[in-house]
Amino acid sequence: MEPGFAIKQYPDVAEIYDRIGKLVAQPIRPVRREEMEKYLEGFQKKYASSKPVIEQAKKYIPGGVQHNLAFNYPFPIVFDRAEGASLYDKDGNRHIDFLQAGGPTILGSNYPAVKERILHLINTTGPSTGLFHEYELKIAEFICTHIPGVDMFRMLGSGTEGCMAAIRVARLATGKKNIIKMGGAYHGWSDSLVYALRLPGTAGFDAHGIPRASRKYTQEAFPNDIRSLERKLRMNRLKGQGTAAVIVEPMGTESGTRPVDRDHNKQIRELCDRYGALLIFDEVVTAFRIGISGAQGYFGVKPDLTVFGKVVAGGYPAAGGLGGSRELMEYLAAGLQTGKKRAMVGGTLAANPLSSAAGYYTLVEIEKQSACEKAGEAGDRLTKGLQELIRSFDLPFVAYNQGSICHLETTGTMFLPINMKKFWTIPAVLKEIKVRKHMMEEMGAAYMMEGIVTLAGSRMYTSMADTNEVIDEALEGFERVFRKM
Numbered sequence: 277m278e279p280g281f282a283i284k285q286y287p288d289v290a291e292i293y294d295r296i297g298k299l300v301a302q303p304i305r306p307v308r309r310e311e312m313e314k315y316l317e318g319f320q321k322k323y324a325s326s327k328p329v330i331e332q333a334k335k336y337i338p339g340g341v342q343h344n345l346a347f348n349y350p351f352p353i354v355f356d357r358a359e360g361a362s363l364y365d366k367d368g369n370r371h372i373d374f375l376q377a378g379g380p381t382i383l384g385s386n387y388p389a390v391k392e393r394i395l396h397l398i399n400t401t402g403p404s405t406g407l408f409h410e411y412e413l414k415i416a417e418f419i420c421t422h423i424p425g426v427d428m429f430r431m432l433g434s435g436t437e438g439c440m441a442a443i444r445v446a447r448l449a450t451g452k453k454n455i456i457k458m459g460g461a462y463h464g465w466s467d468s469l470v471y472a473l474r475l476p477g478t479a480g481f482d483a484h485g486i487p488r489a490s491r492k493y494t495q496e497a498f499p500n501d502i503r504s505l506e507r508k509l510r511m512n513r514l515k516g517q518g519t520a521a522v523i524v525e526p527m528g529t530e531s532g533t534r535p536v537d538r539d540h541n542k543q544i545r546e547l548c549d550r551y552g553a554l555l556i557f558d559e560v561v562t563a564f565r566i567g568i569s570g571a572q573g574y575f576g577v578k579p580d581l582t583v584f585g586k587v588v589a590g591g592y593p594a595a596g597g598l599g600g601s602r603e604l605m606e607y608l609a610a611g612l613q614t615g616k617k618r619a620m621v622g623g624t625l626a627a628n629p630l631s632s633a634a635g636y637y638t639l640v641e642i643e644k645q646s647a648c649e650k651a652g653e654a655g656d657r658l659t660k661g662l663q664e665l666i667r668s669f670d671l672p673f674v675a676y677n678q679g680s681i682c683h684l685e686t687t688g689t690m691f692l693p694i695n696m697k698k699f700w701t702i703p704a705v706l707k708e709i710k711v712r713k714h715m716m717e718e719m720g721a722a723y724m725m726e727g728i729v730t731l732a733g734s735r736m737y738t739s740m741a742d743t744n745e746v747i748d749e750a751l752e753g754f755e756r757v758f759r760k761m
């Protein structure tokens with residue numbers, strides 16, 4: 277293993293794409309119908325106490341849950357206890373937690389050394405005062421000394437806010453407007469960045485309620501395709517507009533679901549320098565998970581701006597931030613007094629003492645406990661075990677990981693080709709997506725019934741709390757599902 281990092285061996289990206297190509301080219305291989313019916317029947321009984329709560333919630337909460345991650349098929353489950361690697365629901369069922377609140381809890385849920393500090397803080401300061409607390413300095417100092425591309429750090433309320441701030445600073449600093457993102461990447465839900473979500477080529481497909489003008493300067497390049505990016509940069513230069521920034525998830529779109537070649541980020545850095553665009557790393561998922569120096573430390577590539585979220589507040593609320601060179605970050609402090617133009621950011625509860633302290637102690641513990649490495653080892657064990665199961669049951673599925681970010685593609689839903697220019701092909705693709713998405717939901721339900729919580733039935737985050745025993749127990753659960761295919 278490269279010291280300090282979660283990734284022992286970089287995945288064979290070409291092989292992953294090849295196998296996923298084959299998965300997508302063939303019909304789905306779901307759990308046998310009668311077995312799935314048994315799972316769904318059992319689901320009603322196992323989660324009997326959750327169902328009425330969700331029914332009630334549907335009256336008051338749009339869709340019944342407040343967060344996409346909580347959408348479980350056939351109905352969401354009410355969880356009321358989390359500890360280490362385990363989640364417990366209202367009926368007292370224990371599950372292995374591979375959702376990890378969407379990524380933040382790399383130490384395991386409710387990590388005692390952080391919780392104690394937070395309880396102390398609550399007893400003394402309370403969660404917020406609106407005034408400066410020393411933890412703001414402590415977390416900023418930690419991040420600036422550990423993340424190569426960060427000289428200064430501004431804490432914000434979410435990853436979405438971090439991405440908004442990043443493109444605002446980039447536009448102000450370069451005087452240009454165009455932002456290029458990779459098709460399929462998620463950078464939060466701001467007006468400018470709800471563009472080409474999940475599937476490359478989908479442009480404004482999901483941008484309902486967003487005026488066209490808001491995404492006028494957002495463009496997409498095809499992920500892991502350096503020539504596609506160069507074409508966009510060249511075109512922007514030829515038109516005389518240039519490019520303010522290229523924003524990427526350094527492991528690949530959708531948290532590495534579409535992984536990038538090992539040298540891809542270096543190539544992007546070179547292109548950005550050549551075309552005078554800033555490089556923004558969206559490290560909302562990867563910072564303090566791939567390593568304490570982030571994915572940028574792992575790849576040895578220094579972005580101009582870095583967006584933070586998730587682990588940056590250790591699973592406590594208000595997780596977001598922006599970091600970068602002093603020169604760029606000073607745009608956030610400029611204003612009337614300095615005579616410089618200011619990139620406006622804000623947030624009543626941004627950098628409150630609770631978020632700052634939770635983030636600070638989480639980062640300290642991650643470093644002290646070598647949490648990224650341990651979580652990465654768990655991810656390797658899980659992925660290797662899944663690959664063996666896939667082989668032994670002769671299934672077309674694809675398991676791969678980037679350390680503690682693990683992917684189990686059973687449908688390849690996010691790899692179906694959408695081409696807005698060939699609009700007549702879209703209905704057929706959408707129909708196929710619907711079928712494959714439903715299979716993913718059913719897989720999620722089957723895993724849940726075997727005591728495993730995943731992210732949408734296809735992604736799993738591992739944590740330091742995932743011992744060999746936990747991973748082996750999970751693999752037994754996956755085996756029971758695969759036996760029914």
Ligand SMILES: Cc1ncc(COP(=O)(O)O)c(C=O)c1O
Nearest residue numbers: 434435436462463464558560585
């Ligand atoms: C890569 C990436 N960027 C940005 C975001 C948005 O972060 P938040 O949900 O904190 O707004 C996410 C959320 O999942 C993400 O995965």
